[in-house]
Amino acid sequence: MSSPDVLIIGSGAAGLTAALVLAERCRVLVLAKGALDGGSTAWAQGGIAAVLDEGDTFEDHIRDTMVAGAGLNRRETVEFVVENAPAAIHRLAELGVPFNAESGALHLTREGGHSHRRIVHVDDATGWAVQQALIAAAKAHPNITLRPDMVAIDLVTDRHRADRSETPGGARRVWGVYALDTGTGRVECFSARATILATGGAGRTYLFSTAPRGATGDGIAMAWRAGCRVSNMEFMQFHPTCLYNLEVKNFLITEAVRGEGGHLKLPPGVPGGGERFMPRFDPREELAPRDIVARAIDHEIKRLGLDYVHLDISHKDPDFVRGHFPNIYERLLGLGIDMTKEPIPVVPAQHYTCGGVLIDLAGRTDLDGLYAVGECSESGLHGANRLASNSLLECFVFGDAAANDILARWEQFPAPPDLRPWDESRVSDSDEEVVIKQNWTELRRFMWNYVGIVRTNKRLERAAHRIKLLKGEVNDYYGNFRVTADLIELRNLLQTAELIVKSARARRESRGLHFTQDYPQTQPAARDTVLVPN
Numbered sequence: 001m002s003s004p005d006v007l008i009i010g011s012g013a014a015g016l017t018a019a020l021v022l023a024e025r026c027r028v029l030v031l032a033k034g035a036l037d038g039g040s041t042a043w044a045q046g047g048i049a050a051v052l053d054e055g056d057t058f059e060d061h062i063r064d065t066m067v068a069g070a071g072l073n074r075r076e077t078v079e080f081v082v083e084n085a086p087a088a089i090h091r092l093a094e095l096g097v098p099f100n101a102e103s104g105a106l107h108l109t110r111e112g113g114h115s116h117r118r119i120v121h122v123d124d125a126t127g128w129a130v131q132q133a134l135i136a137a138a139k140a141h142p143n144i145t146l147r148p149d150m151v152a153i154d155l156v157t158d159r160h161r162a163d164r165s166e167t168p169g170g171a172r173r174v175w176g177v178y179a180l181d182t183g184t185g186r187v188e189c190f191s192a193r194a195t196i197l198a199t200g201g202a203g204r205t206y207l208f209s210t211a212p213r214g215a216t217g218d219g220i221a222m223a224w225r226a227g228c229r230v231s232n233m234e235f236m237q238f239h240p241t242c243l244y245n246l247e248v249k250n251f252l253i254t255e256a257v258r259g260e261g262g263h264l265k266l267p268p269g270v271p272g273g274g275e276r277f278m279p280r281f282d283p284r285e286e287l288a289p290r291d292i293v294a295r296a297i298d299h300e301i302k303r304l305g306l307d308y309v310h311l312d313i314s315h316k317d318p319d320f321v322r323g324h325f326p327n328i329y330e331r332l333l334g335l336g337i338d339m340t341k342e343p344i345p346v347v348p349a350q351h352y353t354c355g356g357v358l359i360d361l362a363g364r365t366d367l368d369g370l371y372a373v374g375e376c377s378e379s380g381l382h383g384a385n386r387l388a389s390n391s392l393l394e395c396f397v398f399g400d401a402a403a404n405d406i407l408a409r410w411e412q413f414p415a416p417p418d419l420r421p422w423d424e425s426r427v428s429d430s431d432e433e434v435v436i437k438q439n440w441t442e443l444r445r446f447m448w449n450y451v452g453i454v455r456t457n458k459r460l461e462r463a464a465h466r467i468k469l470l471k472g473e474v475n476d477y478y479g480n481f482r483v484t485a486d487l488i489e490l491r492n493l494l495q496t497a498e499l500i501v502k503s504a505r506a507r508r509e510s511r512g513l514h515f516t517q518d519y520p521q522t523q524p525a526a527r528d529t530v531l532v533p534n
């Protein structure tokens with residue numbers, strides 16, 4: 001394709017939703033950094049929230065979302081998303097997503113925090129079904145070109161005009177992106193009238209995360225470097241139980257294991273080893289809400305200097321365990337753990353990035369021509385904590401809203417000017433790839449230890465100091481050598497980590513997912529943490 005009309009970076013739920021709407025009227029190019037289904041969308045298990053039951057109301061869904069968000073949600077956004085949810089589900093069903101149904105109506109499940117049954121799903125693999133349906137529709141559309149294996153590096157702005165003319169005030173309009181073709185090793189410049197970031201979250205900033213490998217905050221970092229505000233980055237959601245395994249760092253052990261009687265215990269060899277600890281933290285014990293269980297595990301791990309705690313369901317009948325958790329049983333067995341006979345080592349793991357690029361109700365960012373949708377954005381929907389199954393919903397509603405806004409304002413999107421190609425002067429290959437691996441591991445480890453579930457001023461200060469050192473090292477490296485996918489991701493991870501730590505240090509209270517021992521109280525007024533680039 002020569003220059004597309006609209007460029008979309010990301011082929012998950014948010015990116016492809018936007019692509020399908022835009023393609024009715026213009027030519028769309030979608031870039032993905034690995035496989036088209038390599039983002040979080042394909043991994044979503046539970047489902048999508050929408051008011052579809054007669055006894056349910058928009059007001060209830062709005063209230064549940066705002067209670068979870070600890071008062072930080074923007075009500076206007078919550079109303080917008082909740083009220084557009086039924087239409088979004090309808091469009092997905094029309095695309096062929098085989099939602100579970102019963103007696104001619106969609107089957108609805110219930111999840112924690114929801115006051116009604118309102119989760120549509122495709123068994124326990126909703127995201128996979130949605131992702132496949134979106135990819136099939138996008139592939140079939142003559143106006144959509146899909147380019148997997150393209151890693152976006154940086155946004156192309158007014159600063160990159162070929163004539164070097166400067167727009168007063170610096171970069172105000174985005175014209176596209178520089179992206180590395182991992183097949184050829186070449187960097188291409190893609191230009192378009194409008195660009196949409198749909199690059200997903202930043203889970204891989206942490207040692208343990210349920211998100212796929214590519215969740216490195218690329219869109220957030222690119223938008224920040226180009227001049228966009230970023231908000232509420234301190235709110236990282238952690239899932240309480242992920243398998244502790246240094247090779248497999250993202251295997252989720254469903255909460256149903258605790259629901260079916262699994263106990264959390266301290267491992268042997270420490271005071272209280274082999275004993276349950278949740279009764280000390282909450283009367284609901286193992287069935288306390290996610291954040292309380294995650295915080296209790298984190299507390300015990302830090303108090304005793306452990307690597308993990310144990311999740312034990314071996315006291316139950318082996319047939320019951322195998323029958324209820326066939327997939328987990330098989331997967332663990334393959335890793336040498338028989339959950340019918342022994343406990344599973346678990347740690348909490350990063351699960352969802354609530355903050356991101358600040359957007360309005362149409363997905364617009366601070367820069368003309370640039371939109372952000374899905375997990376890379378901060379729309380005001382989630383506030384200080386995400387309500388389960390609201391995140392895929394956000395992708396569909398905002399993907400649609402951004403696309404329609406572009407179409408409605410098409411006259412205001414000029415054709416791109418001539419732009420400078422990527423600077424190929426950095427042609428030498430590094431013989432020090434070890435620097436990337438070392439720094440990547442170091443970053444994820446100290447983010448885990450210092451900027452995880454329970455924070456303190458001291459820990460955040462330590463993390464900020466280390467980020468500064470690593471950033472200097474990586475920027476130096478970036479300036480001197482040919483870019484690789486790993487280097488691009490590490491640079492973005494460091495940028496995102498810096499934004500998380502800055503936001504956490506700015507919040508002098510505990511609210512929702514952000515808990516700090518130095519300010520355990522919640523302030524009466526809820527305020528967003530908005531970071532403004534220099």
Ligand SMILES: Cc1cc2nc3c(=O)[nH]c(=O)nc-3n(C[C@H](O)[C@H](O)[C@H](O)COP(=O)(O)OP(=O)(O)OC[C@H]3O[C@@H](n4cnc5c(N)ncnc54)[C@H](O)[C@@H]3O)c2cc1C
Pocket residue numbers: 009010011012013014015031032033034035036038039040041042043044045046047048049126127150151152153198199200201210211212214218219252351352373374375376388389390391392393395
């Ligand atoms: C294990 C798990 C279970 C979940 N379960 C649920 C659930 O039941 N319900 C729910 O609502 N939510 C759930 N979520 C969250 C939900 O899946 C995500 O929030 C949502 O899928 C994000 O979609 P997205 O389109 O914003 O990004 P993603 O689906 O993550 O897609 C990101 C895209 O951007 C591309 N990309 C990233 N960086 C670059 C770059 N530099 N250059 C080019 N392309 C790039 C990627 O290749 C990918 O195509 C779950 C998440 C996980 C990890």
